[in-house]
Amino acid sequence: MKRLLPFSATAVLLAVWFLAARRQTSGLFPNPLQVLSGLGELLRHGLLAKYVIASLFRVTWGYLLAVVTAIPLGLLLGWYRRGGQALNPLLQLLRPISPLAWIPISILWFGVGDVAAIFLIFLASFLPLVVAAMNAVGNVPTTLLRAGRNFGLSNPRLLRNVILPAALPQLIVALRISLGVAWLVVVAAEMIAVNSGLGFLIVDARNAGNRYDLVVAGMVMIGLIGLVLDAGIRQLEKMKALRWGYGS
């Protein structure tokens, strides 16, 4: 019964969508079947795979670059509090600036192309990850730090064997959130800074003859891939060495 509930809700929604599409006057708004055939058309022309790969390629690079730089930096800033305090005002100032506000600058610096989009994704994931890693270090219980130091761990070893594992559950939550943000940003970046990818598909389909079936097809793909990415990163939270960090 519980398992059927989401399916029934989706079915009802699809039906409402279908009826709403029939009652429109402009004739531009596609119904679910038209979207499905739009997806089929994209698939046949090889555009779907091409655009999905282009988007994933940019997200992967931007996100991974952010992860490998932001987490060590955040851990260090959290550990050496002075450094954290010195950079904190700058981080707090940059944080409320939407990554999208950086689009003109990234085009200015990197031109229209992959690098500009990757840079935007990097920015979008980098700042939240630095701040999360900093806070995660601050939240490591004193007892565990003291226990680590009591056994004679050097600072690098303490960072690797106590602080990182103690911070990991919190870091994984941040990784998950920032991957979600990265996926939001790639779509926006592709609408402006490049001419491929799912974001480009959406603008292009509209501009080239109001193909709203393809617009919605692109949206559906974005939703599905976002879901898969989130489910993937959620698997990390199930690891035995991490489960202690998420309540019972």
Place this chain on the structure above:
Amino acid sequence: MGVRVVTPAKVSIRDLSMRFPTDRSTIEVLSSVSLEVKDGELVCILGPSGCGKSTLLNVVGGFLKATTGEVLIDGQAVTGPDPRRIFVFQERGVFPWLTVEGNVGFGLFRLGAAERAERIAHYVKLVGLSGFESAYPQELSGGMKQRLEVARALAVNPDVLFLDEPFGALDSITRLVMRSELLRIRRAEKKTILFVTHDIDESVQLADRVVVMSTRPATIRRIVEIDIPHPRDLSSPRYIALRDILFEEIGLAHKI
């Protein structure tokens, strides 16, 4: 003839005072505490909650720097934590991301794999956690977690153990079991032990000497020698007499 052999103190606490700055003023937590602990002795530091016992133990352990005074261990001033002296915390001291084996082996990173494995096996067995080698702390009971922490401490073969109300969070039956376990372990591995507690019975059951602290700022009110051989009979007149002395010293009535 006439030459007195002076056993040098293992731990010697000299005129320690500790003040913490707060928003407006400072609070004085320790006030000129001096104490000598002999090698192999089990000393209980007994005092009401909030009097400064943990602060004292953390200073002796090298985690906090006293405002004035000093601590000598084997004649050397303590400047920081040291693997020769391991601290056991009241709760949540074990690493939750490591298994029982991982925790016990945590301090053994300088050893080769074979010796490491051997020591882990030995101490897992000593504290009665055999069969739980690959369990995570969250899968263990409170008493088992404390035993695990004791095993992790013993594995690096320290000569001093600092225990800060290690059984305080356990139920009263488990607490009794843990005390006799501690005494059993102490017979197997001779260590100097500083044991902080606010439990009068616990101190009489465990200690060679009980150091009674005052309320904050903590000073030493009295040191009571517990001259009952082990195993201690908890209903013997001497046990009850010593308990009464401590009750009185803490300032509690005997009736409830």
